[in-house]
Amino acid sequence: MDIKEEVLKICKNAKKASMILASLSSEEKNNALFEMAKKIEKNAERIKEENRKDVEKAKKEGLSSALIDRLTLNDKRIASLSKSLKDVASLEDPVGEIEKMWKRPNGLIIGRMVVPIGVIGIIYESRPNVTVDAAALCLKAGNAVILRGGSEAFMSNCVLVDILKEALKKTKVPPESVQLIRTTKREAVNYMLKMNEYIDLIIPRGGESLIKAVTENSTIPVNKHYKGVCHTFVDSEADLDMAEKICFNAKVQRPGVCNAMETLLVDKRIAESFLPRMIEKFKKAGVEIRGDEKTKKIVPDIKDATEDDWFCEYLDLILSVKVVGGIEEAIEHINYYGSHHSDAIITQNYAKAKKFLQEVDSAAVYVNASTRFTDGGEFGMGAEIGISTDKLHARGPMGVRELTSCKFIILGEGQIRE
Amino acid sequence: MDIKEEVLKICKNAKKASMILASLSSEEKNNALFEMAKKIEKNAERIKEENRKDVEKAKKEGLSSALIDRLTLNDKRIASLSKSLKDVASLEDPVGEIEKMWKRPNGLIIGRMVVPIGVIGIIYESRPNVTVDAAALCLKAGNAVILRGGSEAFMSNCVLVDILKEALKKTKVPPESVQLIRTTKREAVNYMLKMNEYIDLIIPRGGESLIKAVTENSTIPVNKHYKGVCHTFVDSEADLDMAEKICFNAKVQRPGVCNAMETLLVDKRIAESFLPRMIEKFKKAGVEIRGDEKTKKIVPDIKDATEDDWFCEYLDLILSVKVVGGIEEAIEHINYYGSHHSDAIITQNYAKAKKFLQEVDSAAVYVNASTRFTDGGEFGMGAEIGISTDKLHARGPMGVRELTSCKFIILGEGQIRE
Numbered sequence: 001m002d003i004k005e006e007v008l009k010i011c012k013n014a015k016k017a018s019m020i021l022a023s024l025s026s027e028e029k030n031n032a033l034f035e036m037a038k039k040i041e042k043n044a045e046r047i048k049e050e051n052r053k054d055v056e057k058a059k060k061e062g063l064s065s066a067l068i069d070r071l072t073l074n075d076k077r078i079a080s081l082s083k084s085l086k087d088v089a090s091l092e093d094p095v096g097e098i099e100k101m102w103k104r105p106n107g108l109i110i111g112r113m114v115v116p117i118g119v120i121g122i123i124y125e126s127r128p129n130v131t132v133d134a135a136a137l138c139l140k141a142g143n144a145v146i147l148r149g150g151s152e153a154f155m156s157n158c159v160l161v162d163i164l165k166e167a168l169k170k171t172k173v174p175p176e177s178v179q180l181i182r183t184t185k186r187e188a189v190n191y192m193l194k195m196n197e198y199i200d201l202i203i204p205r206g207g208e209s210l211i212k213a214v215t216e217n218s219t220i221p222v223n224k225h226y227k228g229v230c231h232t233f234v235d236s237e238a239d240l241d242m243a244e245k246i247c248f249n250a251k252v253q254r255p256g257v258c259n260a261m262e263t264l265l266v267d268k269r270i271a272e273s274f275l276p277r278m279i280e281k282f283k284k285a286g287v288e289i290r291g292d293e294k295t296k297k298i299v300p301d302i303k304d305a306t307e308d309d310w311f312c313e314y315l316d317l318i319l320s321v322k323v324v325g326g327i328e329e330a331i332e333h334i335n336y337y338g339s340h341h342s343d344a345i346i347t348q349n350y351a352k353a354k355k356f357l358q359e360v361d362s363a364a365v366y367v368n369a370s371t372r373f374t375d376g377g378e379f380g381m382g383a384e385i386g387i388s389t390d391k392l393h394a395r396g397p398m399g400v401r402e403l404t405s406c407k408f409i410i411l412g413e414g415q416i417r418e
Numbered sequence: 419m420d421i422k423e424e425v426l427k428i429c430k431n432a433k434k435a436s437m438i439l440a441s442l443s444s445e446e447k448n449n450a451l452f453e454m455a456k457k458i459e460k461n462a463e464r465i466k467e468e469n470r471k472d473v474e475k476a477k478k479e480g481l482s483s484a485l486i487d488r489l490t491l492n493d494k495r496i497a498s499l500s501k502s503l504k505d506v507a508s509l510e511d512p513v514g515e516i517e518k519m520w521k522r523p524n525g526l527i528i529g530r531m532v533v534p535i536g537v538i539g540i541i542y543e544s545r546p547n548v549t550v551d552a553a554a555l556c557l558k559a560g561n562a563v564i565l566r567g568g569s570e571a572f573m574s575n576c577v578l579v580d581i582l583k584e585a586l587k588k589t590k591v592p593p594e595s596v597q598l599i600r601t602t603k604r605e606a607v608n609y610m611l612k613m614n615e616y617i618d619l620i621i622p623r624g625g626e627s628l629i630k631a632v633t634e635n636s637t638i639p640v641n642k643h644y645k646g647v648c649h650t651f652v653d654s655e656a657d658l659d660m661a662e663k664i665c666f667n668a669k670v671q672r673p674g675v676c677n678a679m680e681t682l683l684v685d686k687r688i689a690e691s692f693l694p695r696m697i698e699k700f701k702k703a704g705v706e707i708r709g710d711e712k713t714k715k716i717v718p719d720i721k722d723a724t725e726d727d728w729f730c731e732y733l734d735l736i737l738s739v740k741v742v743g744g745i746e747e748a749i750e751h752i753n754y755y756g757s758h759h760s761d762a763i764i765t766q767n768y769a770k771a772k773k774f775l776q777e778v779d780s781a782a783v784y785v786n787a788s789t790r791f792t793d794g795g796e797f798g799m800g801a802e803i804g805i806s807t808d809k810l811h812a813r814g815p816m817g818v819r820e821l822t823s824c825k826f827i828i829l830g831e832g833q834i835r836e
Contacts, residue, residue, distance in 0.1 A: 019753075023777065096776075102798060108787060110797055113775070117809050196633070200809055215614070219633050221640070221810045242832040249834035335437075357531070357827045358514075359441065369526060369830025378835070379528055379826065380520060391535050391618055391823040392639045393811040405809035408797065409775045412787025414660040416667035417796070 003183060007191040010146055010179050011198035014119045017176035018144035022116045024172055026093035032173035033136055037085035039167035040132070040160075044078045050159035051128070058152055066256070070127045071152055081132045081160075084383065088136040091382040094401045095142045098409070109411040116142030117405045118200035121192055122385070123148045123214060125206035128156040135164055135178045137385050141403035144177045146199065148192065150206075151184040158182060193218040203398075205386050223393055225386035227313040228258030228341035230371040233330040233356070235347035236269035242368060243346040244278055249370040250344070252285050256315045258387060259342050259364075259374040263310060264321045265330045268294065271323045275299055279321070287317045294323035310337040327352050331359050338362065341389055342371040363389060363396035421601060425609040428564055428597050429616035432537045435594035436562035440534045442590055444511035450591035451554055455503035457585035458550070458578075462496045468577035469546070476570055484674070488545045489570055499550045499578075502801065506554040509800040512819045513560045516827070527829040534560030535823045536618035539610055540803070541566045541632060543624035546574040553582055553596045555803050559821035562595045564617065566610065568624075569602040576600060611636040621816075623804050641811055643804035645731040646676030646759035648789040651748040651774070653765035654687035660786065661764040662696055667788040668762070670703050674733045676805060677760050677782075677792040681728060681738045683748045686712065689741045693717055697739070705735045712741035728755040745770050749777050756780065759807055760789040781807060781814035 001009070021029075040047070051073040058068050073081075094114045101111035120143045122134045131149055138145035149157040161180040168175040181188050193202065196219050204214040205225040215222055232250055234243045250261035266274055271294065279289055279299045289295075290305040302321075309320040310333070324330045327345075334343050344366035345356040353367045364374040376384025376397035384397040394402035419427070439447075458465070469491040476486050491499075512532045519529035538561045540552045549567055556563035567575040579598040586593040599606050611620065614637050622632040623643040633640055650668055652661045668679035684692055689712065697707055697717045707713075708723040720739075727738040728751070742748045745763075752761050762784035763774040771785045782792040794802025794815035802815040812820035 022779075104796070104798055108791065108796075115779075118779075215637050221808065223810070239832075245832060246834055253835055361440075361533075362825060364826040364828060366828045367830060369828055369833040370835050372835040373526065373828065373833070374826075378522070378526075380522055390639065392641070395823055396826045405813055407780060408782040408792075408814045410782060410784045410787055410791065412785060414657075414663060415787040415791070416664055417671055417788050417790040 003185060003188050004191050006183070007181065007188055007195070010181065011119070011192075011195045013176040014144040014146050014179055015198045017174040018116065018118045020174050021139070021144055021177050022095075022142050024142070026095075028172040029093065029140060029142070030089040032139065032168055032171040033085050033089035035167040035171050036136070036164050037082040037089075039163050040078065040082045040085065043163050044075060047073055047078055047156070047159055047163070050155040053155040054153055063152065067152070071156070073128060073156060077129070081129055084129070084133055085136050088140050088383055088400075091140060091400055093140065094404055099406070106415050107413065108415050111409050112406045113409050114401075114404050115407050117403060119144045119146065119198055120403065121146045121148070121199045121202045121220070123189060123192075123202065123204045123206070123210065125150040125210060128153045128160060130205070131157045131160045131180075132164070133383065134385055135161075137383060137400055137403060139173065139177055141400045143403060144179075146179050146181065146192065148181040148189060154184055189213075190217055193220060196220050203385065221393075223388050223398070224390045225398070226389040227339050228260070228387070229262050229311065229313050229337065229339040230259060230341055231263045231265055231330075231334045231338055231343045232261050232371065233265040233324070233327070233334070233343070233345045234267060234270065234274060235327060235345055235349065235352055236267040237349040237352065238270065238346040239348055240270065240274050243274065244281065246344070246346055246368070246370050247278060248281055248285070250372055251282065251287060251319050252317070253370075253372055255317050258313070259371050260315070261371055262312065262314055262320065263337070264319055265324050265333060266295075266321065267327075267330075268323050268325055271295070272298055275321070275323075282319060285317070287319050289319055289321055291321040292323060295321045298323070313339070327355060331356065335359075335361050339389060341387065342366065342374040344369060344371050363387065421603060421606050422609050424601070425599065425606055425613070428599065429537070429610075429613045431594040432562040432564050432597055433616045435592040436534065436536045438592050439557070439560050439562055439595050440513075442560070444513075446590040447511065447558060447560070448507040450557065450586055450589040451503050451507035453585040453589050454554070454582050455500040455507075457581050458496065458500045458503065461581050462493060465491055465496055465574070465577055465581070468573040471573045472571055481570065485570070489574070491546060491574060495547070499547055502547070502551055503554050506558050506801055506818075509558060509818055511558065512822055517824070524833050525831065526833050529827050530824045531827050532819075532822050533825050535821060537562045537564065537616055538821065539564045539566070539617045539620045539638070541607060541610075541620065541622045541624070541628065543568040543628060546571045546578060548623070549575045549578045549598075550582070551801065552803055553579075555801060555818055555821060557591065557595055559818045561821055562597075564597050564599065564610065566599040566607060572602055607631075608635055611638060614638050621803065639811075641806050641816070642808045643816075644807040645757050646678070646805070647680050647729065647731050647755065647757040648677060648759055649681045649683055649752045649756055649761045650679050650789065651683040651742070651745070651752070651761070651763045652685060652688065652692055653745060653763055653767065653770055654685040655767040655770065656688065656764040657766055658688065658692050661692065662699065664762070664764055664786070664788050665696060666699055666703070668790055669700065669705060669737050670735070671788075671790055673735050676731070677789050678733070679737065679789055680730065680732055681740065681755070683740050683742050683751060684713075685745075685748075686741050686743055689713070690716055693739070693741075700737060703735070705737050707737055707739055709739040710741060713739045716741070731757070745773060749774065753777075753779050757807060759805065760784065760792040762787060762789050781805065
């Protein structure tokens with residue numbers, strides 16, 4: 001079978017599975033999630049064996065030790081895969097919920113019912129745990145999923161999906177609810193992106209080139225999970241001790257994730273009192289600082305920030321720093337250079353806090369807290385499939401509810417339109 | 419200036435305008451809508467003069483009298499343009515509303531704030547009133563709009579947008595909030611569909627070829643307002659008098675719109691008692707009936723329905739009729755041949771009503787009412803920009819609220835992530 005036919009077959013099976021999935025009860029779906037969790041635990045050795053092949057290949061190809069670490073599945077990580085399946089089972093099932101019902105003057109009763117989206121395609125570059133997490137969340141929301149992982153994790157993804165499908169055989173959920181595109185050839189993605197008839201939503205998770213390729217080639221609606229160029233603006237009326245603690249956390253606690261701070265903006269009126277101590281603290285933690293001219297005047301011993309730095313998601317212990325004239329310039333910088341992900345102001349001034357919340361055009365806008373909180377779990381929404389940087393359908397952490405659609409139901413007793 | 423530059427300039431201006439619009443108060447936006455309404459009324463003669471040019475061109479080109487009628491703007495229709503602007507002003511403004519706030523265990527207070535989407539591009543083929551209605555709804559929701567109307571209404575659209583922009587000059591709303599692509603060349607649309615950086619959403623309203631061209635070429639998120647192949651299923655346990663009344667209304671009251679019935683499905687157990695009287699009534703009203711074999715056995719004097727008929731949106735006094743074995747076959751037919759727009763069951767049986775509501779995969783699913791109610795006004799949502807047949811972002815009537823996005827706001831007091 002050629003690749004196009006293979007992709008088409010996967011899509012058709014997913015569509016069929018999605019129609020069965022849509023009418024299953026929460027209990028039936030949760031039962032499947034528990035079976036999947038059990039099967040993952042039981043097959044830990046098998047998973048490690050396949051994962052070793054990916055890791056060895058990665059080593060041969062000279063991938064960075066950080067990437068190899070992210071790729072590696074050990075007993076602890078396999079146990080956490082299993083746990084995350086059980087966690088998703090414990091989440092509330094939104095499907096079938098009727099959000100609101102209202103009555104019209106003619107007696108019609110109208111409501112909005114939450115329904116699954118249908119078939120979701122996920123294209124990702126990340127660690128193999130995304131394979132399991134994405135499958136679990138889609139299934140919980142009643143959707144069939146077609147996964148296309150990165151080539152580095154190919155063997156791991158194959159064995160994980162095999163195991164999930166084996167688990168589903170014992171349940172009411174059709175095994176075709178979770179499928180993997182089992183080729184690393186690029187053309188498979190291009191075929192996938194044209195399958196409007198079968199796939200309802202494409203979620204790309206990854207870097208600029210992946211997102212760009214998907215956006216340009218997809219005829220299916222896309223919900224982008226793009227980079228996080230997150231800012232913290234320390235206002236002239238900030239509590240500087242609080243600012244220091246928050247900025248340090250936002251940069252250093254876990255620099256490799258999308259909600260970490262990449263650019264620090266500081267009001268010129270407190271720059272001289274704040275920057276030396278803050279930069280000192282960052283340097284001690286191994287953070288490389290790249291500053292604009294004004295920053296360098298205050299703390300000379302740092303690198304220059306270039307125009308590119310302001311657009312850059314380092315995902316590393318690097319920070320760009322700029323001294324701004326005030327809140328206006330800070331907001332302008334964030335809306336222009338940022339990625340509309342997560343941005344914070346540190347201030348004790350009410351009017352400036354309100355202005356920042358209103359004018360910063362990002363998925364998550366903070367007052368006096370670390371941007372590291374942008375996360376489904378931290379927001380109280382449960383597990384998430386990623387952080388949407390789009391404005392349509394879902395913006396910010398995308399959990400089970402964001403993986404649903406709705407339909408209007410209308411209850412009449414013979415009403416006709418005059 | 420070449421077309422590409424022209425489109426780019428329009429997009430840049432729209433983006434700038436949208437940033438100002440986003441921070442205006444409801445009062446400032448409503449004031450603009452009232453100014454627009456006044457200006458339309460005052461310029462009725464000027465509008466009619468330009469409209470006459472479109473009408474004359476249409477006559478020369480031999481357009482159907484129905485199309486010419488839809489194109490024509492007379493005093494009554496101009497007054498209704500003005501009224502619809504005032505109606506939109508009277509709608510609730512969702513922007514700035516915080517839908518819900520909740521508190522996390524660490525004390526963070528999190529809320530979802532309604533915000534405008536930004537810049538919306540609307541590509542449509544319809545009557546010139548869409549120009550005014552779309553501009554009003556986008557503006558109310560705080561969005562700038564870029565309009566691209568059909569070539570038949572080119573002169574009318576130009577004068578209408580001129581007048582709207584003149585009205586805006588007196589207000590806080592920047593005139594660039596409403597712009598028109600002033601060329602009928604196709605390439606302008608293609609440039610528009612690649613302006614990801616400036617346009618946040620494309621709404622195509624029209625026939626199959628328009629929707630297809632937009633979906634295939636756009637790198638911007640698209641919300642499709644596609645055709646309505648709407649069904650009514652008369653169940654074996656229907657009140658046949660009610661069924662007759664509802665079916666007649668769904669087909670005949672206004673056949674040229676997307677929520678009119680195109681296919682009637684009848685349970686075989688009541689087909690012999692129901693179809694003769696129903697078809698008789700339809701024929702008296704001038705409806706052409708195209709039936710399947712079983713229908714023809716009961717009422718022989720009708721045309722044959724072909725496979726194409728089941729997919730067809732007639733928008734005319736034509737109806738396809740099929741006798742089905744029961745609710746299962748009816749649902750299967752609707753989900754396969756329909757356009758997932760509006761579908762109804764007529765029944766007195768509780769279980770079948772519930773099953774139909776759950777299993778029919780359409781934007782609006784009815785029990786015992788005419789599909790003609792799928793409409794923002796009839797649903798109590800106010801004016802609408804169209805009926806979304808997509809599952810993402812908005813499904814069904816798309817009013818002011820569906821023209822918004824949201825952002826998370828997070829209020830802290832020094833929280834950091836451990």
